[in-house]
Amino acid sequence: MEHYSDDQLLSMFAARESANYAFNLIVRKYQERLYWHIRRMVIDHDDADDVLQNTFIKAWKGLDNFKNESQLYTWLYRIATNETITFLNKKRKRFLISFHDVEGELTGSLEQDHHFSGKEIELKLQKAILTLPEKQRLVFNMKYYDDMKYEDMSQILNTSVGALKASYHHAVKKIEEYFKNH
Amino acid sequence: MKNNKNTVDPFENEPDFLAQFDKKTPFSVPDHYFESLPEVINDKILKKKSLKFGFDKMSYRILGPSAALIALFFVVFHFYNTPSGNTVQPEEFSDALLNEVSVELDDYMIYDVYAEIIEETESSTEQTSGNETENDEYIDYLLENDIDINTIIEEL
Helix, strand or coil: CCCCHHHHHHHHHCCHHHHHHHHHHHHHHHHHHHHHHHHHHHHCHHHHHHHHHHHHHHHHHHHHCCCCCCCCCHHHHHHHHHHHHHHHHHHHHHHHCCCCCHHHCCCCCCCCCCEEEECCHHHHHHHHCCCCHHHHHHCCCHHHHHCCCCCHHHHHCCCCHHHHHHHHHHHHHHHHHHHHHH | CHHHHHHHCCCCCCHHHHHHCCCCCCEECCCCCCHHHHHHHHHHHHHHHHHHHHHHHHHHHHHHHHHHHHHHHHHHHHHCCCCCCCCCCCHHHHHHHCCCCCCCHHHHHHHHHHHHHCCCCCCHCCCCCCHHHHHHHHHHHHHHCCCHHHHHHHHC
16 A cells, blocks of 8 residues: 555545545554554443444534644544543433443453553553543553544644643653552 | 753653562553454455445445435425415315304305215214215315305305
8 A cells, every 4th residue: 555645545536537536545544553542441342343343424514614723633633532431421321321331341342352461550440541531541642552642632622731741740640550559 | 061860851761669560561452463463354345335335325326316206305395295285175164153243255165165064964973884975975065156255154
């Protein structure tokens, strides 16, 4: 597969005859990054798959109106994040579980997950991350696993860089505390 | 000399505590998941596109005229079922008589009301198939004898 820049892909998408091909390349370019971003939040593979497909369908619908004010990848991350939060909220409503209990339920899914391939200490880290509030969990995952710049995170989460840094700092402290107590 | 240590953002450094972990996400995906996903998404998009196209086409060619026909039907239905301001319905006439209100009426209205009253009375006492014929006879009788409103009131 040829490696095109985002600008090249967007130009190809804008030309009607190559729109499908360009979008296919966009999916191939970003599917893994977005999948892991979603998967770390929803834990279950099937759920992550559903959310990822919805993300790309929303992206397809919105790409005509995409303005080059933001980068394509931050725009896609933003859609994926919104879809993930919507999914988790629906899950809470569907199973009538409270805001905090959904993380407990996800911990259950984590322990039964056939696709969990980590060691014991990594399972413990995932459980610790699941004790964090949703937004802090997003910040931690994006910074720690995706190594994302705070400036990009700021665009995706619509939060100031300072608040994101503080959020990440608190998240690490809480995880450290979890390891001391468990 | 400027001390660089003072300008380093403490939040930018990776906390020591996290150094013990492997940064790799500890989940796996089913075999060939990422190879097949673009096609799955493409199929979904094509389905949505064809559905949207079908709907657009249908909305212009079928739904538009259908909506216009339904709207026309409702207008016509409303027109025929709404009593005009000049027409007095039999029920209104009965009420007017009972309340002794002076109403201008033509003869046919009187015959209609009288026939209606007879029909209701007869249907409550006996359900026979010859009612319609009898009603016609009453109406003919009233017409032939040129009975006016006062006579009917007295009859009532």
